[in-house]
Amino acid sequence: MTHQQQPESTPLQTPQVEQRSATTAWRVAGVLGLLVSAVVAWVSWTNYELGTLDRPGPGFFPLLVAGLLAIASVIALVEARGATFGYEPIAWRRFGLAAAVILGGAVTLPIFGFLPVALVGTIALAIMIEGKFHWKIPVTMTAIVFGIWFVFERLLGIGLP
Amino acid sequence: MNPWEGLLYGLSVAFTVEHLIAALVGALLGTIMGLIPGIGPVSGAAILLPLTYVFDPLTGMIVIAGMFYGIMYGGSTTSVLLNIPGDAPSVVSAFEGYPLARSGRAGPALGITAIASFIGGTGSVIVLSMVAAPVAQVAVVFGSAEYFALTLGGLLVLARIMGGSLTAGLLPLAFGLLLGVLGEDAISGQARFTFGVREATQGVSIVALAVGLFGLTEILRIIIQRGSTPRVDSLRWRELIPSKSDMRNSVGSWFRGSGIGFALGLLPGPSISLSTLLSYRLESMVGRDREKFGKGAVSGLAGPESANNAAATSSMIPLLALGLPFSATLAVMLVAMQVHGIQPGPQLVTTNPDLFWGLIASLLIGNVMLLLLNVNLIRVWVAVLRVPNWVLLPAVVAVCWAGVYTFRMSWYDLLVAATLGVIGFFMLRYNFQLVPVLLGTLIGPLVERHFRQGITAANGDLTYFVTQPIAAGIWIAVALIVVALPIVRWWLGRRRQATIVTTANERHPSV
Numbered sequence: 001m002t003h004q005q006q007p008e009s010t011p012l013q014t015p016q017v018e019q020r021s022a023t024t025a026w027r028v029a030g031v032l033g034l035l036v037s038a039v040v041a042w043v044s045w046t047n048y049e050l051g052t053l054d055r056p057g058p059g060f061f062p063l064l065v066a067g068l069l070a071i072a073s074v075i076a077l078v079e080a081r082g083a084t085f086g087y088e089p090i091a092w093r094r095f096g097l098a099a100a101v102i103l104g105g106a107v108t109l110p111i112f113g114f115l116p117v118a119l120v121g122t123i124a125l126a127i128m129i130e131g132k133f134h135w136k137i138p139v140t141m142t143a144i145v146f147g148i149w150f151v152f153e154r155l156l157g158i159g160l161p
Numbered sequence: 162m163n164p165w166e167g168l169l170y171g172l173s174v175a176f177t178v179e180h181l182i183a184a185l186v187g188a189l190l191g192t193i194m195g196l197i198p199g200i201g202p203v204s205g206a207a208i209l210l211p212l213t214y215v216f217d218p219l220t221g222m223i224v225i226a227g228m229f230y231g232i233m234y235g236g237s238t239t240s241v242l243l244n245i246p247g248d249a250p251s252v253v254s255a256f257e258g259y260p261l262a263r264s265g266r267a268g269p270a271l272g273i274t275a276i277a278s279f280i281g282g283t284g285s286v287i288v289l290s291m292v293a294a295p296v297a298q299v300a301v302v303f304g305s306a307e308y309f310a311l312t313l314g315g316l317l318v319l320a321r322i323m324g325g326s327l328t329a330g331l332l333p334l335a336f337g338l339l340l341g342v343l344g345e346d347a348i349s350g351q352a353r354f355t356f357g358v359r360e361a362t363q364g365v366s367i368v369a370l371a372v373g374l375f376g377l378t379e380i381l382r383i384i385i386q387r388g389s390t391p392r393v394d395s396l397r398w399r400e401l402i403p404s405k406s407d408m409r410n411s412v413g414s415w416f417r418g419s420g421i422g423f424a425l426g427l428l429p430g431p432s433i434s435l436s437t438l439l440s441y442r443l444e445s446m447v448g449r450d451r452e453k454f455g456k457g458a459v460s461g462l463a464g465p466e467s468a469n470n471a472a473a474t475s476s477m478i479p480l481l482a483l484g485l486p487f488s489a490t491l492a493v494m495l496v497a498m499q500v501h502g503i504q505p506g507p508q509l510v511t512t513n514p515d516l517f518w519g520l521i522a523s524l525l526i527g528n529v530m531l532l533l534l535n536v537n538l539i540r541v542w543v544a545v546l547r548v549p550n551w552v553l554l555p556a557v558v559a560v561c562w563a564g565v566y567t568f569r570m571s572w573y574d575l576l577v578a579a580t581l582g583v584i585g586f587f588m589l590r591y592n593f594q595l596v597p598v599l600l601g602t603l604i605g606p607l608v609e610r611h612f613r614q615g616i617t618a619a620n621g622d623l624t625y626f627v628t629q630p631i632a633a634g635i636w637i638a639v640a641l642i643v644v645a646l647p648i649v650r651w652w653l654g655r656r657r658q659a660t661i662v663t664t665a666n667e668r669h670p671s672v
Contacts, residue, residue: 022591022592025587025590025591026328026591029328029332029591029593030328030332033332033335033336036339037335040339040354043354048351048353049349049351052621053616053621053623054616054617054619054620054621055617055621056612056613056616056617057349058346058348058349058351058353059353060613061342061608061609061612061613062339062342062353062354065335065338065339065342065605066339068331068334068335068338069332069335069336069338069339071331071335072328072331072332072334072335073332073335075327075328075331075332076328076332079326079327079328080328083326083328083591083592084592085590085591085592086592088386090385090590091385094384094385095381095384095385095586098381098384098385099381099582099583099586101558102377102380102381102558102579102582102583103576103579103580103583105558105562105579106562106572106575106576106578106579107572107575107576107579109562109566109572109575110566110572110575114562114563114566117562118559118562118563121555121558121559121562122555122556122558122559123555125384125551125554125555125558126551126552126555127551128384129384129550129551129554129555130549130551137551140552141555144552144555144556144559145559148556148559148560148563149563151212152563152567156212156214156215157215158211158214158215158567159567159570160563160566160567161566161570
């Protein structure tokens with residue numbers, strides 16, 4: 001029996017992913033890291049007891065972590081110049097929609113309940129992945145969402161909102 | 162109780178109809194999850210974890226063991242049939258498995274994979290059962306200094322050896338440690354960085370962390386890649402049976418791969434991937450059919466597959482004996498254990514032998530169940546590969562939502578998981594490692610606890626952490642890896658560069 005599969009390339013001939021500079025991204029990460037470490041250090045210093053070296057308080061360890069984050073951020077800024085990443089273009093609209101559905105579902109699920117949110121969310125994701133709407137999508141997604149609800153609610157006895 | 166008695170005791174505890182069904186369900190779900198291209202053991206186990214909430218600890222662990230091996234086998238199946246590895250260790254399976262499938266020998270390739278996984282996993286479980294309890298007994302004498310050295314040293318080693326550059330590992334590790342301090346302080350009970358949000362006092366949920374960082378990140382990555390559903394022809398179970406010559410070519414590879422896997426699995430970091438690569442390299446030199454390498458050599462598939470499962474199993478020794486996970490897969494296993502109220506470590510074998518030996522026996526049952534399933538359900542697996550992404554991925558997202566929310570019935574957990582999913586996507590894109598974030602969050606509170614306990618016991622004397630003999634030994638090993646390894650790598654790089662320049666000059670003396 002012959003097998004016809006895609007993609008055609010073998011691992012030994014895997015096409016090289018284009019490498020691009022990640023300098024800006026690493027610099028942004030370094031600056032963000034420095035900002036976060038400053039906030040963490042300030043909050044630890046002002047809000048929590050630091051204690052003494054023989055009896056450290058709840059603010060002591062976060063202060064150390066802030067220090068480590070600051071050091072790591074400085075190293076990121078230094079190493080940013082030679083940083084690269086495997087470039088595969090992001091379909092930003094597609095990413096934005098998918099992230100919005102995942103985040104939106106997380107925010108609205110406790111408010112509206114699992115069934116309506118999961119139905120709308122999965123149908124939206126399915127349409128996006130398929131690239132078009134067809135009648136199979138709402139039918140399949142309804143079956144899947146009710147199936148998941150049934151497994152959690154009835155089979156496992158875990159209450160969903 | 163000697164190890165053999167322990168293993169038999171574990172089997173007597175775990176070998177019930179209920180547990181066998183649990184193993185079957187776990188292996189079934191795990192394989193289906195592993196068949197989704199791009200979903201590896203870490204993200205797959207994280208996504209399926211919520212389905213085990215309702216079981217008692219031992220049943221839950223049996224389901225998870227089945228899932229764990231199932232996901233690994235599913236990943237190897239997509240490697241062989243589609244040339245799409247489920248995770249890093251499965252990449253090597255595609256090197257010989259895919260050419261075998263393309264030459265019409267997909268059945269025997271999958272058969273060899275199943276047997277190799279079984280031999281590697283089972284052999285490793287048997288050795289694990291002999292080693293884990295004695296190691297745990299040694300670890301009973303460990304104090305704060307030793308645990309502090311093990312936890313912080315382990316994290317630093319991991320951050321250093323993952324990702325190549327210091328930033329790629331260290332920045333995510335610091336981020337993970339920061340996530341670990343959010344919530345209630347375990348010693349004083351004071352809420353930290355919660356900013357008045359009541360739900361945040363419980364800290365970052367381990368399920369939200371694993372599902373967000375590995376499950377949702379992977380799903381986002383797959384969703385934005387437009388791809389058609391792969392075409393795979395159907396297979397019958399009879400076609401899985403390898404020929405006599407396949408068996409002859411594989412036998413040595415199974416045992417060599419298992420040995421390499423078991424030994425390397427004990428090291429922290431990406432040891433499973435390393436073991437598969439090393440096994441492949443070894444087979445290309447000593448395998449019986451080494452002349453076929455690159456064109457579909459059975460030994461090049463059998464060795465790495467055995468190594469993969471053996472390493473995955475032996476890497477559980479530090480987890481079971483010390484309670485410390487040093488890879489992402491183990492971190493998810495730890496999460497799974499904690500969800501069921503199990504805290505692995507040196508005390509587990511003495512305080513809860515039912516669970517300890519039952520857990521080891523569950524790995525054995527998971528392996529056997531998977532072999533039986535793989536051989537009989539190959540048509541089902543091929544059918545799953547034909548299910549389009551527009552059906553699978555939204556379903557997985559809905560399971561993630563339900564699973565994360567129901568763990569603590571918390572909207573905060575859902576938000577954390579979704580946010581970490583988006584952050585993880587960008588981190589992966591720009592070459593930052595996700596594993597240090599997960600391990601930093603999980604192990605960070607242990608580092609803090611042992612630091613505070615140790616420094617209090619030593620009356621503020623910081624030298625306490627480096628003067629205890631075992632702790633000093635651990636720190637020397639950490640220093641060698643963290644400091645000496647990059648220097649050796651840099652020196653080797655310079656030497657290679659010098660050799661290239663000399664060779665070029667010899668070829669073109671006028672240049």
